[in-house]
Amino acid sequence: MSFDIFLNLTARGLTTGAIYALVGMGIVLILQTTNVMNFAQGDTGMFITYLAFFMITTAKVPYSLVLILAIAAGAVVGLLVERFMMRSVRSRSHLSLIMLTLGLSLLFQGLAAFLFKTEPRLFPPLVSGDPIKLGPIILGRQDIVVLLAAIVAFGVLYLFLYRTKQGAAARSISQDEYAARVLGIPTPSIYMLVWAIGSAMAGLAALLIVPRFSLEPSFMGLIQMKAFTAIVLGGMGSVFGAAVGGLIIGVVENLVAYQFPAIKDSFMLIVIVIVLLVLPQGLFGKRQQRRF
Amino acid sequence: MLRVDQVVSGYGPIDVLNHVTISLDKGEIVAVLGANGAGKTTLLRTITGLIRVRKGSVTFGDKLLNGLSPAEVVKCGISHVPEGRHIFPDLTVEENLLLAAYIMPRSQQKSRLDAMYAMFSILAERRKQAGGTLSGGEQQMLALARGLMPNPRLMLLDEPSLGLAPKIIGTVFDTLARLRESGVSILLVEQNAKRSLELADRAYVLVTGQVALEGTARELNGNEMVRQLYLGGTR
Amino acid sequence: MTPSNTRRMAVNGAIVALVLVLPLVFRTKSSIIGYLNIAMLYAIATQGLNLLMGFGGLVSLGHAAFMAIGGYTAAVLVMTYHVNMLVAVVAGVAAAGLFGLVIGFPSLRLSGFYLAVATMALGSSIADVIKRLSITGGDYGLINIPTLRLGGWELTTETSKYYFFVAILVVVFLVVRNFLNSRSGRAVRAVRDSEMTASAMGVNVAAYKLVTFIFAACIAGLSGALYAFTISYLHPMNFGLTFSIELLSMSIIGGLGTIIGPILGALFWVMLPVVIGGRMEFLSTVIFGLSIIGSVMFLPKGLSELVARIQTRLKL
Numbered sequence: 092m093s094f095d096i097f098l099n100l101t102a103r104g105l106t107t108g109a110i111y112a113l114v115g116m117g118i119v120l121i122l123q124t125t126n127v128m129n130f131a132q133g134d135t136g137m138f139i140t141y142l143a144f145f146m147i148t149t150a151k152v153p154y155s156l157v158l159i160l161a162i163a164a165g166a167v168v169g170l171l172v173e174r175f176m177m178r179s180v181r182s183r184s185h186l187s188l189i190m191l192t193l194g195l196s197l198l199f200q201g202l203a204a205f206l207f208k209t210e211p212r213l214f215p216p217l218v219s220g221d222p223i224k225l226g227p228i229i230l231g232r233q234d235i236v237v238l239l240a241a242i243v244a245f246g247v248l249y250l251f252l253y254r255t256k257q258g259a260a261a262r263s264i265s266q267d268e269y270a271a272r273v274l275g276i277p278t279p280s281i282y283m284l285v286w287a288i289g290s291a292m293a294g295l296a297a298l299l300i301v302p303r304f305s306l307e308p309s310f311m312g313l314i315q316m317k318a319f320t321a322i323v324l325g326g327m328g329s330v331f332g333a334a335v336g337g338l339i340i341g342v343v344e345n346l347v348a349y350q351f352p353a354i355k356d357s358f359m360l361i362v363i364v365i366v367l368l369v370l371p372q373g374l375f376g377k378r379q380q381r382r383f
Numbered sequence: 384m385l386r387v388d389q390v391v392s393g394y395g396p397i398d399v400l401n402h403v404t405i406s407l408d409k410g411e412i413v414a415v416l417g418a419n420g421a422g423k424t425t426l427l428r429t430i431t432g433l434i435r436v437r438k439g440s441v442t443f444g445d446k447l448l449n450g451l452s453p454a455e456v457v458k459c460g461i462s463h464v465p466e467g468r469h470i471f472p473d474l475t476v477e478e479n480l481l482l483a484a485y486i487m488p489r490s491q492q493k494s495r496l497d498a499m500y501a502m503f504s505i506l507a508e509r510r511k512q513a514g515g516t517l518s519g520g521e522q523q524m525l526a527l528a529r530g531l532m533p534n535p536r537l538m539l540l541d542e543p544s545l546g547l548a549p550k551i552i553g554t555v556f557d558t559l560a561r562l563r564e565s566g567v568s569i570l571l572v573e574q575n576a577k578r579s580l581e582l583a584d585r586a587y588v589l590v591t592g593q594v595a596l597e598g599t600a601r602e603l604n605g606n607e608m609v610r611q612l613y614l615g616g617t618r
Numbered sequence: 619m620t621p622s623n624t625r626r627m628a629v630n631g632a633i634v635a636l637v638l639v640l641p642l643v644f645r646t647k648s649s650i651i652g653y654l655n656i657a658m659l660y661a662i663a664t665q666g667l668n669l670l671m672g673f674g675g676l677v678s679l680g681h682a683a684f685m686a687i688g689g690y691t692a693a694v695l696v697m698t699y700h701v702n703m704l705v706a707v708v709a710g711v712a713a714a715g716l717f718g719l720v721i722g723f724p725s726l727r728l729s730g731f732y733l734a735v736a737t738m739a740l741g742s743s744i745a746d747v748i749k750r751l752s753i754t755g756g757d758y759g760l761i762n763i764p765t766l767r768l769g770g771w772e773l774t775t776e777t778s779k780y781y782f783f784v785a786i787l788v789v790v791f792l793v794v795r796n797f798l799n800s801r802s803g804r805a806v807r808a809v810r811d812s813e814m815t816a817s818a819m820g821v822n823v824a825a826y827k828l829v830t831f832i833f834a835a836c837i838a839g840l841s842g843a844l845y846a847f848t849i850s851y852l853h854p855m856n857f858g859l860t861f862s863i864e865l866l867s868m869s870i871i872g873g874l875g876t877i878i879g880p881i882l883g884a885l886f887w888v889m890l891p892v893v894i895g896g897r898m899e900f901l902s903t904v905i906f907g908l909s910i911i912g913s914v915m916f917l918p919k920g921l922s923e924l925v926a927r928i929q930t931r932l933k934l
Contacts, residue, residue, distance in 0.1 A: 107927065128731040179915055186677055190870050191914045193863055198907025204900035256485060263471045263482050270469035272433060274483050274529065275457030282853040312859070315744065319735050327731070360743035367728060367736045 092349065095227040100345045106234040108341020109241035113296035114318035115325070116248060117289035122327060123265035124285045127188045131196040133315030134296025135172075135290050137308065139165045141207050143298055144214055144306055154217060161298055162291045169290025170283045177286070178279070179307055194299035203308040211305035237299045244295060245334060251288065252330065261285055265328075313356065317344070320363045325375055332375030333350040384409045384568060385430070385461075385537055390439035392429040398437065399425040401592040407537070412559065412569040414579040414600070416613055423572040424466055426589070427539045430570075431463040432456045443537070457533055458486055464530040466541035466572075468522045473517030476506055479514050479525060483532035492532075499528045520551035527558060527598050536569045544575045576613035580604045588613075598618035625932075637784060641777040650892070651776035657881075657888035658783040659845045662790050664868045664880035666837030669794055671866075672875030673803070674830040675810030676725050677734040680741015681838055681865050683721070686742065686857035687837025688714040688848045690754050690844035693763045696847075698753065703767055707843040714839020717744070722831030726824050742859050749854040757923050761854030766847040779848060786844070787881070790837060795877050797833070871909050873920030882921040 092102075106218075114132055121129050141160040146152045152160070172195065180187050218232040252258040260281050264271045272278050297311055304310045317340055318333075325336025340359065347358055385407040393399040399422045407413045417423050428434045430441050432453045441448040442461055451459070463481075471479050480499055484492045500507035503524050509517060517525060523543055530538050540559070544552040556578050559569060573579040580586060580600045588596040588609065596603060603609050644650045667681045692710035695701040702710070748754050753759070766773045766782070773779045797803045804824050805844040808816040819825050846852055864887065872883025886909070891902040913920045 119474075122731070128734065148639065176911065176915065183914075184675075185734070186671060186675075186874075187914050187918075189677065189679075189731070189734055190866065191911060193866065194870075194907050194910030194914065196907075197863070197867065197903060197910060201903030201905075201907050202899050205904050206899075209900070256481070259474070259478055259482055260485060263474060266471045266473055267469050270465065270471060271482070272453050273431065273463050273465045273469065274485065275454045275462075275533065276482060276485050277452070277454045316738070318858070319738070323735060357743050357746040357750075360739040363739040364724065364736055364743075367732055368724060 096349070097233025097346070098228050100349055101342050102228045102230055103234065104342035104345030105338055106230070106241075107235045107300075108321075108338035109237055110296050110300045110314065110337075111318045111321045111340055112297075112334040113241055113244055113292050114315060115321040115337050116245075116330050117292035118318060119322050119325075119327060119330045119333045120248075120261070120285055121289040123330070124261045125173070125177065125181075125282045126368065127192065128185075128269075129289065130189060130192040130315075131172075131199065132289070132293045132318070133297070133311030134196040134199040134308075135165065135168060136270070136293035136295075137311040138203055139168070139290075139294035140214070140297045140301050140306060141203050144212065145207070147215065151291075154215070158217070158295075159299065161294050165291040165294025166287035168248075168294075169286035169288070172290070173283045173286035177282070200308045209308060211307040214301040214306045216302035217299075233299075233302055240295065240299055240368075244292060248288070248292075248330065257281060257284055317359055320359050323363050323366050329375040336374065384444060385427070385570065386440075386442045387430065388440045388442070390426075390429060390441060391437045392425060392434050393437070394425075394434070398575075399494065399592050400429060402439065403592065403594055405587055405597075407568060409453065409536075409568055409572055410566065411585065412563050412571060412583045414576075414583035414586040415570065415572045415578060415589060416574070416576050416586060416603075416609075418612075419574075421589040422592040423589055424541055425592075426570055427463060427465075427541050427570070430456070430539060431461065434609075442614070454486065457535075459538065460536040462533050462535035462537075463539040464526050464531045464541060464543065466545065468526040470514040470517070470522050472513065474514055475511050476514060476517070476525060477510045479524075480506070480528055480532055483529035489531065495532050495534060499532060502531075503528050511539055519547055520554065523547060523551070523555055524558070527555070531562070531567070533566065537570065538562070539570050539572075540594045542574060543574060544578065552578065576609070629932075638933070644760045645777070648776045651780050653888050653892055655776060655779050655783055655848060655869045656845075657850065657884045658787050659841050660865070660868060660888060661881040661884035662787060662844075663747075663838040663841035664865050664872070664884055664923075665790055665794055665877075666834040667839070667865050668872075668874060668876075668880050669837070670830055670834035671869060672879070673798060673810060674806050676827060676830060676836070677730070677737060677858065678721070678741075678831075678834075679734050679862050679866065680721060680739035681745070681834070682857040682859075682861040683741040683744035684714045684835040684838035685842030685845065685861075686748060686852075686854065687717050688842030689852050689857075690760065690842075691839075692843035693760055693846040694753060695853060696764060697760070697762075703764070703847065706837075707840070707847075710843035710846075711839040712844065715836040718835025719828060719833040721835070722828045725831065726826050730866050735923060738859060738862075741862050745854045745858040748857075750802040754854070755852070757854075759851060760846075761851050763846050763850040763852065765850065766844065783844070786840075790840070791877055791881075794837075798877075802826070802829065833868075865911050867906060870913050871920050872905075873913075873922030874918075876919060878925065879920055882925070886921065896926060897908045 118129055121127055139161050142164055143157050146157045146160065147154060176191060180191055216233040217236050220232050222229050222231045223235060238376050252262060260271065260276045263276065264278060264281060300314065301310065318337065320332040321337035321340045324339060325332030344359060387403060387405040388406055389402045390400055391398050391402060403426060415423050415426060425434065429436055430448065432448065432451045436449045443461060448456055480496055481492055484495050484565065487495065505521055506525060506528055509521065514525065527533055543555050547555065559582060563569060571579055571583060580603055583600045585598065586600050586603045587594050596609065598605065641651050663685050667678065668674050670678050689712035691713040692706040695706040695709055696703055721737060721740050725733055728736055749757055766779065773782055805816065805821045808819065808821055809823050809826050813823050868883035868887045869880065871886055873879030890905060894902055917923050
């Protein structure tokens, strides 16, 4: 493999990895603050993408506005899910919470298939035009948009977590939920906020990546699985560990796919298991996972 | 000021507090003593709203606290320093303090923060350190400061001396005395009966969810049963 | 006998009679029988999952893999190595059990969400590996698998399969029920309720977790092997994460931690699309999603709770 090819594969891997990171960070945020592993994260994004698709094609809404509306829709969906579903089963077992999100995932897939039919559709990319050349690296314009959007999203998330009182509250809840309540932090509103942000991130991620595939109800399935690999690698306790994990997975996956195209996907699955057994706290996890 | 009236509360199918009546007047320090499992922590949690009142009422001034969420209770002017301190380990001292004033506007948060740093110089020194890296005594100071951040009229303290060296306990109780002077009323739940009775104005003894004894601190100090059970040298 | 006892016996008798007579009722529409057969096979696999999750408290998002292993092992043994079908089925069950041991190991160190993710990954990777092996037909799947036969008797009609599967189902359910009532079964439930307490009582927690996984896997393997010889076609894509989640859904909808839950859940899952009809195919998926959500939120014991309520209503 020549160095140029290596650079290109890495660059492209970073864009895919950024998507895994976005999905994964949303999952970790929700997990750490509300103690729910949201297996519906990918499909929430998928559903938002369908809504966006119909806004663009049927209602002829301009693309940039659609992006904003879609992210807002994602936030609303997340908020509603927390308020009306998660809140009532908060005290139950892990299994109940997992099942609830799996049911939600199924619901989204069913709704998408039922309302919009299952034929794969082509989603128009945000930008069109020739790929851009940066030194030895050639990147498609959509890929650059993905990278930029991801960087902005990471930045916004960082600001939220470390520069706002709601973000500090979210972090405090993930460390000691009881103490947060005792201090008078309004935990139910923080839960809704966190779900809103997490779902909005899922929506953004799905929108950014869909031009690469065709739009169909199952398109986020594999991506969600890889997002899980990312957060396992990064340590389920760390939002930015998930980001790093996602980028690593994206790059490694791309390099592996070039050399050994056959094992690309199963490779990732085995990685999850090995990491879970050998290094359960991941690369950046803290000493003892607080909640498990 | 605070009136707990015939309160029944508990967890799941079990009632832990069984018709408990306690009162506290402005400016007082009232101690609640009792063995583990007597219901002392449950009492504080019921007042703060972490546990529902099943029967009876909790009133603060003229406000009924039944059914209020913890956030609302804090707004009424009551703060709760929980047992075991519960410092956020990966947040800085400053972040810990600011979160305690969550309901306040920015400007007020800043002035309260400065007041805390003035009162607890050790916290000012360690303001950017992670909470988990503080010593036991320092964490207790931080916990107390957190309890003071929302400018409460009443502080509920759950076992502040737990796990601390005797010298530190002394510092803690001195601080509590200073707080009383500055006008904060305190409801103190403690296993360390000796020190509590030295500090408090009045006290109650809880035994399996009921008030077994009440009176001034001096009365209880002289009480034979109290001496035997709670003041007999080591715990 | 008390009136409620006689009433209960009468209802049970009626149900048994109904079950036995059903194929005759539908003899003109053997496709319905075919669906019932599939439902029963799913119920068997779901019973295994129910044992694992409902009674063992162990999360598994990879259960479909055990069915796949049972099915493929049996099918390949018969087709490529000309092994006797009965032996092949047993081998399939054993192979599935072996993998149950393998997938059970992570459960010793992981729990909750971590275990869910690990079983999800392992289950999916097994399906993926099957896809890449040529001996299993790779991406094209395995076709023309011979029909189920008992000794010399080939079960070609849906009706014959029906009675066979009813018998197997009853046997499996009885085995599971007896296991649960045995000392081992109680140990399994103790581990689910509180590992620490169970361990303090002298229960070998690790051993019981593995036993639960192996048992559950064997049951699913049996289902898979029978499935292979019924449908005569296996494709790895049908045993991936999606199907694992479907089995999970059947468990939940039927009622986790109950013996009849799996059959109720499987019947619901298989028959609802049939009842709704082809045009509104995805409406079923929507209803399934809502059923799972509704079950978790409002009816934790699923359909079996509905049945229990009906029983109380009718004073049985």
